[in-house]
Amino acid sequence: MLLKLQGRDNILLVVWVADVTVNGSMKPYTYKLFTMSSLQEAKKIAAHQAVDNHVHSGDLVGIGSGSTVIFAVERLAQRVKNENLKVQCVPTSFQARQLVIKHQLPLTDLNISPTLDVCIDGADEVDSNLNLIKGGGGCLLQEKIVASCSKKLIIIADYTKNSQKLGDQYKKGIPIEVSPMVYGPIQQKIEKLYGGNVEMRMAVMKAGPVVTDNGNFILDWKNFNQDVDWKKINTELLLMPGIVETGLFIEMASKAYFGMPDGSLKHKKVEIIIAT
Ligand SMILES: O=C(CO)[C@H](O)[C@H](O)COP(=O)(O)O
Numbered sequence: 001m002l003l004k005l006q007g008r009d010n011i012l013l014v015v016w017v018a019d020v021t022v023n024g025s026m027k028p029y030t031y032k033l034f035t036m037s038s039l040q041e042a043k044k045i046a047a048h049q050a051v052d053n054h055v056h057s058g059d060l061v062g063i064g065s066g067s068t069v070i071f072a073v074e075r076l077a078q079r080v081k082n083e084n085l086k087v088q089c090v091p092t093s094f095q096a097r098q099l100v101i102k103h104q105l106p107l108t109d110l111n112i113s114p115t116l117d118v119c120i121d122g123a124d125e126v127d128s129n130l131n132l133i134k135g136g137g138g139c140l141l142q143e144k145i146v147a148s149c150s151k152k153l154i155i156i157a158d159y160t161k162n163s164q165k166l167g168d169q170y171k172k173g174i175p176i177e178v179s180p181m182v183y184g185p186i187q188q189k190i191e192k193l194y195g196g197n198v199e200m201r202m203a204v205m206k207a208g209p210v211v212t213d214n215g216n217f218i219l220d221w222k223n224f225n226q227d228v229d230w231k232k233i234n235t236e237l238l239l240m241p242g243i244v245e246t247g248l249f250i251e252m253a254s255k256a257y258f259g260m261p262d263g264s265l266k267h268k269k270v271e272i273i274i275a276t
Pocket of ligand 1 (some may be wrong): 064065066067068069121122123124133134136137138139140143200
């Protein structure tokens with residue numbers, strides 16, 4: 001059961017997780033309470049800290065995509081204004097480009113600036129080894145390209161993204177960007193080779209599939225086995241003709257910042273979580 005209550009300051013989301021008893025009645029056994037503003041606040045704390053710690057004057061900066069990155073770009077623009085910071089930005093999506101333009105930050109691209117100092121991006125899930133699921137917003141291809149051209153990939157996220165294993169919390173699946181001509185065979189191959197189920201991501205407010213910024217489709221691989229060698233699987237997937245890119249970011253991130261519900265910040269470097 002999902003209740004939405006409009007409070008004065010916050011929207012409260014009450015999620016009542018229920019069990020179905022033998023006679024069919026619903027038996028509540030737990031509930032979680034989130035305030036929407038605490039999630040937003042958590043994203044903001046992580047984003048601001050990452051920009052403050054990792055962006056320096058003269059830097060070429062990769063700008064990730066998603067809702068958390070909005071706070072990072074806002075902070076970058078503040079610092080440019082207040083500190084006369086000099087940066088040039090390479091966006092990872094149409095959305096990121098619009099954000100950079102909105103905040104009047106200088107734009108460049110990878111062909112002009114092939115090596116970036118840092119890339120700041122969100123994630124859908126971060127495991128204990130700093131491996132990531134990305135692509136919930138469908139921008140995985142450009143995100144991975146820009147990250148691969150950056151000296152450091154810094155992840156910013158709220159506390160719901162911090163996991164031990166991929167798939168612990170993020171249930172929407174691993175995004176896989178594919179050429180439209182071959183989505184069917186790829187769906188079948190992944191399910192046959194590795195199990196789980198692979199679904200085409202469908203658009204909202206438009207009939208048919210999501211089409212990425214690069215003109216491709218997205219498959220979401222759900223209910224996968226969590227105890228696998230992701231590096232090996234990622235390599236195998238990338239050898240499959242028609243797979244353009246996967247949302248598995250393996251051994252790419254240098255550090256992840258998580259905003260916490262109480263307003264504090266955690267950061268994660270491989271296997272280590274330090275409260276700050
Ligand atoms: O990979 C992404 C988009 O392709 C995003 O970084 C990821 O979905 C996280 O987004 P948000 O900051 O909105 O939680």
